[in-house]
Amino acid sequence: MPQPVSLAQQDHVALIAIDNPPVNALSHAVRSGLQNCLRQAIEDDEIQAIVIYGEGRSFIAGADIREFGQPPKVPHLPDLINEIEASPKPVVVACHGTALGGGLEVALGGHYRVAPPSAKFGLPEVSLGLLPGAGGTQRLPRLVSAQKALGMITSGKPITAQDAFENGLIDRITPEGPMREAGLAFARDVLEQRMPLRPTRNLGPDPGTESIFADTRAKLHKSARGQIAPQKAIDAVEASLTKSFDDGLKNERRLFLELMGGDQRAAMIHAFFAERKVGKLPELANVTPRCVADIGVIGGGTMGAGIAASAVMAGLNVTMIERDKAAAAKGHDTVRGILDGAVKRGKLSAEKRDAMMRDAFDAGSDYAALASADLVIEAVFESMDVKQDVFSRLDSVCKPGAILATNTSYLDINDIANLTSRPNDVIGLHFFSPAHVMRLLEVVVADKTDPDVTATGFALAKRLGKIAVRAGVCDGFIGNRILSHYRKALEGAVLAGASPYDVDRALVGFGLAMGPFAVGDLSGLDIAWANRKRHAATRDPRETYAQFADTLCEAGHFGRKTGRGYYDYSDGTPVPNPDLTAILEQERLAKGITARALDEQDIIDRYMAAMVNEAFKILDEGIALRPLDIDVTMLNGYGFPRWRGGPMHYAETVGLDKILSDIRSFAKEDSYLWQPAALLERLVTDKLCLASLNG
Structure with missing residues (x-):
């Protein structure tokens, strides 16, 4: 069985590769492998510098969730990172994909960090009711400002490579490509330029402003009402400025263990695993979803436009149908407005928005335009009479095998399905408003819905970045x-x-x-x-x-x-x-x-x-x-x-x-x-x- 961590050498540089698919999670085997390879590199007199990098699609995306709830095994992550940092030979960490949680903490233990433009860096522990427990609250404020460290740690949101470079978290943005070569190139520069060892613990933390911690506490008291972890994280970061590094680590560990034993951590871990299990249904085992590339949306109001925008941004071709040309034009503008908002928030480029509106979206009033649609979602007024009229039209124009979905919040989907000649192709897809923002999608399975139609509902939800929950038919579903x-x-x-x-x-x-x-x-x-x-x-x-x-x-x-x-x-x-x-x-x-x-x-x-x-x-x-x-x-x-x-x-x-x-x-x-x-x-x-x- 291949080892998840391997050691190679080129010139005088040790290349430590982490290969633990799919995301190089920090399993016990990875931690042990890292420690062993690091020690071998340090003991080898021919080695003058060390590079740690990840194979596959990511550097290290965090802890191994399969080990959650199990007693920790040595080497413990904080000890391993301290050992990396204490290396007498310069350690370059080359990150690509994501460096999250413990993965970023490993990178912080290195002496230098490089990454391509597509890399992301984050400490998302607060989303699990925790704070970084392997030195993240102490090392990050020594590389970036206290304000930046507080924002990253208390929000858990990742930042881009450019943001990381501008704030001092990484030392170079490298071209996209194999990180082995990027890390090796930087290590050669370190040796040629005789760049010094730079343990993060020895850097002076940014003192910030006098009010930064009080202001952040007050802000989070409102925005993260009732949550303990963000407030404890502030305490930990503040200690990086007021205590020695070693005392700060001890304080971080104490706070981490307090949270680890708390109800909020248990609750958020439950939510984490529930969201990963919710789509695993016995009825869908070995069921292949139908192919969906072209969809129709009936209705251009708030809900219909939100569904259409969400689908377009997910790479689907969308045809919106409204009652007349004026309503279709209004719906078109609403979708455009949602995409404009995505551009303003930096989620979408203006060029991509224009291409989507030109090539992947159309709005009109003729149901015949839906003849080639793979799936049509009805999002009209919550009236059985109105929906019956819509489904009668869809039944007559849509191709065989096209899925007909209703976005009803309450109405009986069996009654809607039985109006058509294809009740096995009818399903409920209950989006929540605003549909381009809300994560939940209730996939409502009617009495005659085919399993592959249900599977398609779940596949569509995943493509749209939503969490699907299976529901049966009753008034209001779940x-x-x-x-x-x-x-x-x-x-x-x-x-x-x-x-x-x-x-x-x-x-x-x-x-x-x-x-x-x-x-x-x-x-x-x-x-x-x-x-x-x-x-x-x-x-x-x-x-x-x-x-x-x-x-x-x-x-x-x-x-x-x-x-x-x-x-x-x-x-x-x-x-x-x-x-x-x-x-x-x-x-x-x-x-x-x-x-x-x-x-x-x-x-x-x-x-x-x-x-x-x-x-x-x-x-x-x-x-x-x-x-x-x-x-x-x-x-x-x-x-x-x-x-x-x-x-x-x-x-x-x-x-x-x-x-x-x-x-x-x-x-x-x-x-x-x-x-x-x-x-x-x-x-x-x-x-x-x-x-x-x-x-």
């Missing part, structure tokens, strides 16, 4: 069904005596970026109102239906777009809508409810109990296959705080028995809304954990 249920619970909390502002404040404190009532105002209260009216005829008379949202809509208060909703936006800054107090008092009086104060924990408990209870019903019905599918859905589509791992992970953390006890307690107030899920009751009775359902 996410919107859970949303509908916890919204009813929160409306019940308002009827019980909390204000919408109490609810928003409690849930923002819990970790949401915005409270649910503020979100309703942002998206438009008329959308949910239309859905409630759709269900009015079939609503169970036992339901304690909260009417205050309808009353606001009847008065024309639809949220931000009308200047008033739950909040009043007339002066720019949202304040409570003064009309709502009287509306709530009248409804409570009519329902015989005596208002009482609800504390923040009571509100959070209702929110979580409602979410988790409905999730267990969805699991029991097979709408979602596993608890992890629900976690991934709520994390990526509904703003659930990632550092809590998802609602199902949270439920297991606090205890399924606690969730069930809360449901039974709330049932005394509303026995219809709070009916315990049978699956939840079985798990609690049998003392089973969610791992039994995640297989």
